[in-house]
Amino acid sequence: MVNKLIVANWKMNGSAAGLADYVRALADLPLVICPPAPLLPLAAGLMKDTALKLGAQDCHAEPAGAFTGDVSASLIHELGAQYVIVGHSERRRGHGESDAFIWRKAGLASAVGMVPILCVGEREGEDTAAVVAAQLQGLSAFEGKELVVAYEPLWAISAAGTGRMPTPAEVKEIHLTIKVILEKTLPNIRTSVIYGGSVKAENALFILGEKAVDGVLVGAASLDSAQMVGIYQASIEAQVGQ
Numbered sequence: 001m002v003n004k005l006i007v008a009n010w011k012m013n014g015s016a017a018g019l020a021d022y023v024r025a026l027a028d029l030p031l032v033i034c035p036p037a038p039l040l041p042l043a044a045g046l047m048k049d050t051a052l053k054l055g056a057q058d059c060h061a062e063p064a065g066a067f068t069g070d071v072s073a074s075l076i077h078e079l080g081a082q083y084v085i086v087g088h089s090e091r092r093r094g095h096g097e098s099d100a101f102i103w104r105k106a107g108l109a110s111a112v113g114m115v116p117i118l119c120v121g122e123r124e125g126e127d128t129a130a131v132v133a134a135q136l137q138g139l140s141a142f143e144g145k146e147l148v149v150a151y152e153p154l155w156a157i158s159a160a161g162t163g164r165m166p167t168p169a170e171v172k173e174i175h176l177t178i179k180v181i182l183e184k185t186l187p188n189i190r191t192s193v194i195y196g197g198s199v200k201a202e203n204a205l206f207i208l209g210e211k212a213v214d215g216v217l218v219g220a221a222s223l224d225s226a227q228m229v230g231i232y233q234a235s236i237e238a239q240v241g242q
């Protein structure tokens with residue numbers, strides 16, 4: 001039985017005031033929590049001696065320099081982040097990030113000692129396999145020990161407002177496609193493929209019940225610690241027999 005990876009992406013939500021209660025409620029669970037960057041030092045302190053792991057939502061593709069408002073991979077690692085999300089669709093769209101820029105972020109994050117969580121996924125109507133293959137093709141140069149790929153169809157992210165998700169069978173199919181690509185391009189690196197897009201306690205078991213789903217990236221529902229407990233419980237239930 002391999003533990004599934006459950007990642008909370010708070011996005012631009014949450015506050016310092018609510019963090020202590022949140023951490024206390026989840027302290028015993030092996031979840032990755034990605035709060036906004038300014039909360040990283042506080043979160044790292046609160047998470048000390050808990051089962052929780054800290055992640056960041058983004059880092060820059062350059063190690064340091066004149067990039068006002070950006071945050072370097074080495075700084076977030078120094079603040080305690082073990083994981084960092086790169087290439088989230090909200091950054092690709094809102095900040096014009098290219099695939100090449102995102103692959104560099106993943107490499108740099110790994111070089112400083114973090115596990116990158118690289119997001120891929122199609123827009124409504126696009127050819128999923130073709131989009132995902134293009135978003136992964138530059139990873140052949142990736143050096144590091146571990147990489148997580150998060151498959152997030154843009155239309156299924158709760159903020160998109162469609163109220164729809166792919167079926168577990170559809171998720172399984174694209175995850176297997178991604179795994180084949182990763183085995184070919186990164187044969188010596190530990191890789192896993194997680195799903196993101198409208199995951200909540202109520203539907204987590206359907207998605208995590210697929211063996212090809214190594215975990216979930218949770219946005220809106222992750223702000224509620226009770227939801228995270230429910231998703232974790234679903235992951236334990238799903239793992240039995242996988």
Ligand code: PGA
Binds near residue numbers: 156157159198199217
């Ligand atoms: P959601 O977000 O769970 O709110 O759909 C997932 C994500 O964008 O990472």
